[in-house]
Each structure stands twice: as structure tokens, then as C-alpha cells.
Amino acid sequence: MSTMLELARLSHVYGDHAAIAELSFTVDTGELACIVGPSGCGKSTLLRAIAGLLAPTGGSVLLHGSPVRGVPDDLAVVFQDYSRSLFPWLTVQSNVEFPLRGRMRRKVRQDRARFALAQVGLAGAAHKHPQQLSGGMQQRVALARALAYQPSLLLLDEPFASVDAQTRFELEDLLLRVHAEQGTTMLLVTHDIDESVYLGDRVLVLSGSPARVLADLPVDLPRTRDQITTRGCETFVELRSEVARLLRGLPIPVTT
Numbered sequence: 001m002s003t004m005l006e007l008a009r010l011s012h013v014y015g016d017h018a019a020i021a022e023l024s025f026t027v028d029t030g031e032l033a034c035i036v037g038p039s040g041c042g043k044s045t046l047l048r049a050i051a052g053l054l055a056p057t058g059g060s061v062l063l064h065g066s067p068v069r070g071v072p073d074d075l076a077v078v079f080q081d082y083s084r085s086l087f088p089w090l091t092v093q094s095n096v097e098f099p100l101r102g103r104m105r106r107k108v109r110q111d112r113a114r115f116a117l118a119q120v121g122l123a124g125a126a127h128k129h130p131q132q133l134s135g136g137m138q139q140r141v142a143l144a145r146a147l148a149y150q151p152s153l154l155l156l157d158e159p160f161a162s163v164d165a166q167t168r169f170e171l172e173d174l175l176l177r178v179h180a181e182q183g184t185t186m187l188l189v190t191h192d193i194d195e196s197v198y199l200g201d202r203v204l205v206l207s208g209s210p211a212r213v214l215a216d217l218p219v220d221l222p223r224t225r226d227q228i229t230t231r232g233c234e235t236f237v238e239l240r241s242e243v244a245r246l247l248r249g250l251p252i253p254v255t256t
């Protein structure tokens with residue numbers, strides 16, 4: 001498998017505050033990697049450095065083997081706050097088409113947006129405006145917009161943190177389905193330990209500030225997951241305990 005993203009000793013300091021310290025890891029093409037870390041540990045700083053929105057003070061970010069300088073063309077980001085990420089004066093269809101403007105013919109753009117909206121179950125809402133939709137539906141639109149762009153790498157910054165628990169489960173399953181269908185490489189940041197294990201091929205556990213990689217854990221669960229069976233199985237329960245212990249600085253019990 002080829003490497004899509006490589007971070008080499010990535011560091012960032014704001015004035016005299018070290019936000020991230022010497023982070024090194026890779027993400028393979030087609031992988032869904034989750035990053036979990038305590039609040040304020042530097043996860044957004046990390047994603048902004050990968051997205052080319054922030055010039056790190058140390059180390060490097062390589063995408064397809066080339067250093068990231070400025071926002072890469074084939075990268076999309078889904079943020080937590082859907083209410084600020086959609087344009088209220090545009091229809092859902094136009095919001096999804098927006099990043100594609102000037103990049104392709106109108107017909108191709110419209111078809112791509114329609115397909116992405118169907119993928120997220122919102123084909124019937126194309127002509128509505130964002131404020132006519134629930135929070136969960138607005139976040140689906142934000143996801144459709146990112147998918148229509150067909151990025152090589154999709155970054156997701158706590159994408160489901162602002163929706164209720166039931167909607168969160170639905171959106172998690174939607175993301176897994178899209179990942180299975182499209183094979184998009186995804187890097188998802190979350191506070192939620194269970195979510196990181198449920199979604200990830202891998203879970204990268206970050207320390208408190210400045211963020212360092214505490215562990216890089218493969219998730220040895222079948223790829224077809226469901227909210228009831230997967231969350232109840234032994235591997236899931238063991239892994240979430242391991243992540244929780246790492247985050248709380250507790251020792252990991254030795255199993256024989």
C-alpha cells in the first residue's frame with residue numbers, strides 16, 4: 001500500500017506555547033485513521049498544518065511525497081461547526097457545487113453534486129436552504145460538499161461533535177459506507193474514544209499539550225461494522241479501555 005500522508009517530526013509553537021511536538025506518522029492510501037486526544041492537546045493545530053492553513057514551526061508534512069505549502073488542491077476538510085461552514089444564502093445543491101465552480105463544466109459539476117447528495121441521503125433536499133434543515137442534515141451537506149470535490153485526502157475535525165447521539169451514530173455509519181464505497185483516504189480527529197475505535201482502521205492516541213503520539217493502534221475489527229454488534233465485541237471493548245488508559249496516563253495491563 002502506498003503512503004498518502006507523511007508527518008515527520010512536525011512541531012508547532014505559538015509564541016512560547018508548544019502546541020504539538022515532533023509528531024511523526026504516516027497514513028496509507030485508502031486508510032481511515034482516527035486521532036484521539038485530550039481537549040486542547042493540539043488536534044486542530046495538527047489538522048490545520050496538514051491542510052496547509054498554518055505553517056508549522058518545525059518538521060514537515062508530505063502529501064503524495066511532496067511538502068505541503070499552502071492548501072493542497074486535492075484535499076477537503078469537514079469541520080465540526082456546520083452552521084458556519086455552509087453559505088445560508090445558497091441552496092443545498094449550490095453549496096455542494098460551490099468548491100467545484102470554475103473547475104469543470106456546469107453539467108459535470110451539477111451531476112457530481114447530485115450524486116454526493118444522494119450518497120448522504122439528501123437527494124430530496126437539493127433545493128432547500130441550510131437553515132431549513134436539522135443540524136445532522138446540515139452536517140450531511142458539509143460531507144456531501146467534501147465528497148463531491150473527490151479529494152485524495154479528507155480531513156474531518158470532530159465532524160459529529162455538534163449533533164445528538166442518535167444522529168451521531170447515523171453519521172458515523174454514513175461515513176463508513178462512503179469509505180467502503182469510495183475508498184477515500186480519511187483522517188478524522190475526535191474527542192470520543194468509542195468513535196475512534198468504531199470508525200478507524202487505526203487509532204493514533206495523542207498526549208496532552210504539547211501533543212505527542214502516545215500509541216498507534218491497529219483496529220483489528222471486521223470492516224463491516226454496526227453500532228450494536230461491533231461496540232459489544234471483545235476486541236472493541238479491550239481497545240477502548242487501552243485508549244482510555246493511555247489518555248489518562250494509566251498503566252496498560254499485561255495480558256498473557
Ligand SMILES: Nc1ncnc2c1ncn2[C@@H]1O[C@H](COP(=O)(O)OP(=O)(O)OP(=O)(O)O)[C@@H](O)[C@H]1O
Nearest residue numbers: 014015017019038039040041042043044045046209
Ligand atoms: N493562535 C493561537 N495562539 C496561541 N495559542 C493558540 C493558538 N491556537 C491554539 N492555541 C493553543 O494551542 C493549544 C492547542 O490548540 P488546538 O486548538 O490545536 O487544540 P485542540 O486539541 O484542537 O483543542 P480542542 O480539543 O479544544 O478542540 C491550546 O492550548 C490553545 O490554547
